[in-house]
Amino acid sequence: MTFTYYSPSELVFGVGAERQLERLLKEHRATSILLIYSGDYVFDLGIHDVVQAAAASVHAHLIENGDVVPNPRIDLVRSLIERAREHQVDFVLAAGGASAFDTAKAVGVGVPYHGDVWELFDGSALPETTLPVGVISTIPGSGSELSDCAVLQQGQDKRALETRVVIPKFAIVNPEYSRTAPYRYQAAAVADLAVGFLEPYFTAEDHLEAADRLLEGGFIAALTQGERFAHDPADIKTRTELHWLSATMFNHCFLATGSTNDWTTHRLEHALGGRFDLIHGEGIAAILPSIIRYVAGRQPERYAQLVVRTLGADPYDLTPEQAANLLADRLEAYFSELDLATRLGDLDITDDDFEDIAEELTHGDAQTVGNYSPLNKADVLAVLKLAL
Known part of the structure; x- marks a missing residue:
């Protein structure tokens, strides 16, 4: 700390x-x-x-x-x-x-x-x-x-x-x-913006409660402005809000202080993006819901806290695992609203390279991926297949 x-x-x-x-x-x-x-x-x-x-x-x-x-x-x-x-x-x-x-x-x-x-x-x-x-x-x-x-x-x-x-x-x-940014690239960047608040939020280590609240507020703001962008990409006020979020609140140099960040989503996307030349935000949208659904089965607590605090889920009506899966559903719907793919198959990716990707990411199963709920080689393979 x-x-x-x-x-x-x-x-x-x-x-x-x-x-x-x-x-x-x-x-x-x-x-x-x-x-x-x-x-x-x-x-x-x-x-x-x-x-x-x-x-x-x-x-x-x-x-x-x-x-x-x-x-x-x-x-x-x-x-x-x-x-x-x-x-x-x-x-x-x-x-x-x-x-x-x-x-x-x-x-x-x-x-x-x-x-x-x-x-x-x-x-x-x-x-x-x-x-x-x-x-x-x-x-x-x-x-x-x-x-x-x-x-x-x-x-x-x-x-x-x-x-x-x-x-x-x-x-x-x-x-x-x-104002001239192509919709596809801007929508992908908006997806990346929202997820930028989540990598430091998903932590199993001791951390600052104040950072949680700042990240939650930034996540809500990012979703709100992303939805407004999807409805009217030309609106200067919305784009001003997105620029401000990108330049300040998203910057993990500030909001991630005092915690161990997850980075599972980014590490998997980098491997996919390098192999298939994906736009970063598109890869993020296609893989994150499946990561959450997979990890929810063994460590749902931070996902559940986030969806309760930011998206109005009732903790008394849902188990932590159900709440975590609701977060995955809400994010998937958000990415779809931005007209982004939410499955790797929608990006014409098959499972032919999954074994190689999992092998490379885990260095032959000698290392794990991410920090919140570290993934071994079998976990990485399972997540990739779930995302198809």
């Missing part, structure tokens, strides 16, 4: 937040900036013009790359590290969502590291320093804009690097910038 909370990040939030970019670049003494993004949205939204003008105002050289893809790849990161070194980049700026941010974070730690950047993700080494990174958000949900985490993929191997070193120095969040 002892911890240190620290965040060096500055959040500039609201319409017109991008006007602070020149000041922020000047404060971080940027002289050579690498801009990372994907797609044409940076031009359609005027972000590219803003960045160009800010870079010119601080007399910084601007290099850019727009090749980021969902589930960002190590190959692009390696090439950007070399390019950054060639141009003596001293600031990395990303515009977009988690994929752009995670790419920028990986480049940031990769430039000063003398080995291959993948070593920082597979656990062979730990980053000691980074180039400063700033982000401009165009889609809420991931929380990566202020988090201490970056996710990267090499082949089918998807890994997360968690360290305070990668926390962005600033995040610019103008809710108007998410």
Whole structure:
């Protein structure tokens, strides 16, 4: 129950937040900036013009790359590290969502590291320093804009690097910038947002009651705004709420302090996403209800508490296991309302690779997955089959 909370990040939030970019670049003494993004949205939204003008105002050289893809790849990161070194980049700026941010974070730690950047993700080494990174958000949900985490993929191997070193120095969040986000990607991010409150909530260890209440409130808010988004994706007020939840309440650096987080859902999704190239939130929606249903048979207590406190279930009418299954049903209905698949079969996934996935996740059944109710190889297989 002892911890240190620290965040060096500055959040500039609201319409017109991008006007602070020149000041922020000047404060971080940027002289050579690498801009990372994907797609044409940076031009359609005027972000590219803003960045160009800010870079010119601080007399910084601007290099850019727009090749980021969902589930960002190590190959692009390696090439950007070399390019950054060639141009003596001293600031990395990303515009977009988690994929752009995670790419920028990986480049940031990769430039000063003398080995291959993948070593920082597979656990062979730990980053000691980074180039400063700033982000401009165009889609809420991931929380990566202020988090201490970056996710990267090499082949089918998807890994997360968690360290305070990668926390962005600033995040610019103008809710108007998410107006062009494709519905599918935004809906997936909204699903991820809701689940972000649950990974720290599902804990069997001693923890702070105050954190429970904050997580419960965030979960309710995320469900409420997600439902409003499903009904009217263009509503600026709803998107403002989602951006605020993503940038602050979801950020597990704050809400997960003092507890052992579960991460079962994310670890299973990373394995599935790496193998089948799923959008992260889509994989989350397809696997989480089945995880809850499976674990409910042996450890339903935290699931039951959550559904009673947040979704109005009556603890006197239901056993803990029944309440836990009700939570799975409610989440499944929520994901369906967002028009997301709630079964792996709906994503054209069969059980052909399940044995390999379970073997890899558990390192040949030598390790378990997750912390709330750890899953061995047989458990992982059972969950995956239940999710078909």
